[in-house]
Amino acid sequence: MTEQPGWLPQAHVPVLRLDDVLLVAIQGDLRDENAERLQYDVLQHIADSPATGVVIDISSVEVVDSFLGRVLAEIAAGAELLAARTVVAGMRPTVAITLVELGLTLTGLRTALDVQSALRMLREHPAPAAREHGERGAYDYDRS
Amino acid sequence: MTTTGPDTHRGSPTCLPIRSDMDLMWIRQEVRRLATEVQFSLVQQTKLVTAASELARNTLVHGGGGHMEATVLHDGVHTAVRLVFADCGPGIADVDQAMSDGYTSGGGLGLGLGGARRLVHEFRLESQPGRGTTITVLMWHGGVPPTRQAL
Ligand SMILES: Nc1ncnc2c1ncn2[C@@H]1O[C@H](COP(=O)(O)OP(=O)(O)OP(=O)(O)O)[C@@H](O)[C@H]1O
């Protein structure tokens, strides 16, 4: 994986696997279409071979607007439904300042300062056992 | 359209189309280039590019496409970047409602307009229902000079 300036277009974002964690490094400016494709790719990867965690490294991303912010939040929400935890790692301080002013505080999105701490977070707080793959919630039976 | 004083010099404006999500990338790149050229701080650069991305996406999604015109303004002491986003779409009937955080007519979060206004120093919205929308924003190098209102 080679570094590229954060403003250069990035056509396709690869999804890597480290044991049971998926690692996604966004390395450049994404067009909307490719951001949506990333969302699909990550969820498909989780479904294909159960991952319990996803780390999205945005340390090279110079701009997060409300569109990309929403895509990140939706990846996390979708992964949660597939019983995987998502951590967004490496947000630049300039991006954080801008998101707050924009009004997009992304509460509910787990963050870490870098990929290493994100991986540590996932090890220490794995996805809850009650939502393991294949298991059904008790709620379905309670209602009858 | 603007009421810039007689002492204000303008660089030649660049005009970019807004017709696809690819164009949104070129817009971000061009605004970033200009902001770097006039030596905005990293925070200012990021704020301006983010505001431009929000407004250009509105031009594309709600306005049915249009263009952005970017100009560097100098008055001898102060420098600013001015961005104009224009479309000939449906326009905005209730501007106050559109500007308020959380209002969206589509599936958005409704943060684009209000957020963009907070990210820049000057913001003006002109819209006629049925005829289109023009939004002009301005970012000064370092902050708003006390004596100026160049928009
Ligand atoms: N150029 C435009 N032409 C017509 N209507 C517009 C235009 N820009 C904004 N609007 C209207 O103003 C509303 C608020 O815009 P805003 O950018 O704040 O939110 P959004 O685009 O709906 O969602 P978000 O930007 O958070 O994804 C829009 O839903 C739309 O109805």
Ligand SMILES: [Mg+2]
């Ligand atoms: Mg918008």
